[in-house]
Amino acid sequence: MPLVTTKEMFKKAYDGGYAIGAFNVNNMEIVQGITEAAKEVNAPLILQVSKGARAYANHTYLMKLVEAAILETGLPICLHLDHGDSYELCKSCIDGGFTSVMIDASSKPFAENIEITKQVVAYAHDHGVVVEAELGTLAGVEDEVKVSAEDSSYTHPDEVEEFVTKTGCDSLAIAIGTSHGAYKFKPGTKPQLRFDILEEVSKRLPGFPIVLHGSSSVPQEYVQMINENGGNMPGAIGVPEDQLRHAASLSVCKINIDSDLRLAMTGTIRKFFAEHPDKFDPREYLKPARANIKELVKHKLIDVLGCDGKA
Template identity: 70%
Template sequence: MPLVDTKEMFKKAYEGHYAVGAFNVNNMEIIQGIVEAAIQEKAPLILQVSAGARKYAKHIYLTKLVEAAVEDTGLPICLHLDHGADFEICKDCVDGGFTSVMIDGSKYPFEENIELTKRVVDYAHSKGVVVEAELGKLAGVEDAVKVAAKDATYTDPDQAVEFVERTGCDSLAIAIGTSHGAYKFKGKPELDFARLEKITNMLPGYPLVLHGASTVIPSFVEECNKYGGKLDGAQGVPEDMLLKAGTFGVCKINIDTDLRLAMTASIRKYFTEHPGDFDPRQYLGPAREAIKAMVAHKMRDVLNCSGKA
């Protein structure tokens, strides 16, 4: 089975009131852990690559690892570019075998965002590749994406309709209160469900996307801190809120920070308990299992997409 795009995935997710997990990948063990969870849960799957991941592992290594996962498992997997900063990186990924790309023009004024997104859409669609865009700004830090809390802006529903109509993008990442990274809320985390419902109603049948949707699982934070980490007070989006978002028009939920926490907590623990070990297989193996367990939990209990592959 070849790599797939998100068209059919999102159609089923929208009609079934669940979300597909989009998990960021950086190396073989992360890919294997995620894929093994998808097999176990019989869940649809998006593996996404950021600009930072392409710089770290190189485009060709990551694409070949994902292709190997498809060949090994037969799963319908979408390979997606996360936070493409400009036309050139999107073009490189379209030409380099990705089946979905994101152009993030949210840092630009509305008209410039439309112009850039439309250019990417026109090129990607000519090659049979789907496009995710972004409107609104999420606070937080993820690779090269850095937005201060004071500069975050929620997505305007009226602008969202105009943006989709004028660009032809296939899905839209919106800002309703999530944030990138292992951040700290001031008070209780909240998502603007009234805004989400309005956008869903104004764009019926259209797939929406949530970025910055890791929950910063407390057990992983505790594990990291126990073995030398400094993440006291970190918290993310409560899982019940993400589950609720999937019942609206949210068809894709991005998860990255929780992957990093699961892997890092496992490795920190291993080295604390086995300080003399130097075999990467001994600490990366348990880290892979930690990722598998976390992703399976997300698919089953948060995204509600188990059994939907």
């Protein structure tokens, strides 16, 4: 089975009241953990690559890892560029075999966001590739994406129809209170997504797939592993999973997960070295890290996204 786009995935997800997991990948163990989990529960997948991951691992290596995952699992897998920051980057990924790209011009003025997104959409559609765009700006830090709380903004529902109509984008990432990274909310606060904005956007874009970025839940068992083994992550709080599940039951068809994978890998490796300070074989500490990523992803696919059995 070749790489697929998200068109059919999102249609089924919208109609079925579930979301597709979009998991960021950086190396072989992360790809293996994600795809082994999806195979066990028969879930469709979006594997996404940031600009930073592409620079770190090399475009060709990542392509071959994803191709290997398709051969091993037989699953429908979409390869997506996460937070593409320029037409040139999106074009390079399209030319290199990606089946989906995100152009993130959300920090630009509304009219400029439209023009940049239109340019990417025109090239992508000519090559059979789908495009995700963004309205509203999420706070937080993830690779090259760095937005302060002061500079973040919720999506304005009254802009979405014009934006989608003029750009021709295939899905839209909106800002309703999620945030990039592990420090999404202040300790002691009760995180609450703005479902009123999501519902209003859905009314204005009936049947149109919505995307949530910054949706890691920051599993506390891995935060604890890090803190108990030389780390320092006090106050790391993520998005409540019940709110993500509710979003998936509405018009949200794609939910991005990255920080949770990093926490699972880092927490496991820190714990391994604390317990085995004499070990130095990468296979010995990457194997349990891969296993914990797999268990984390299975939980997300079944209990949060609801896309198990949908491949």
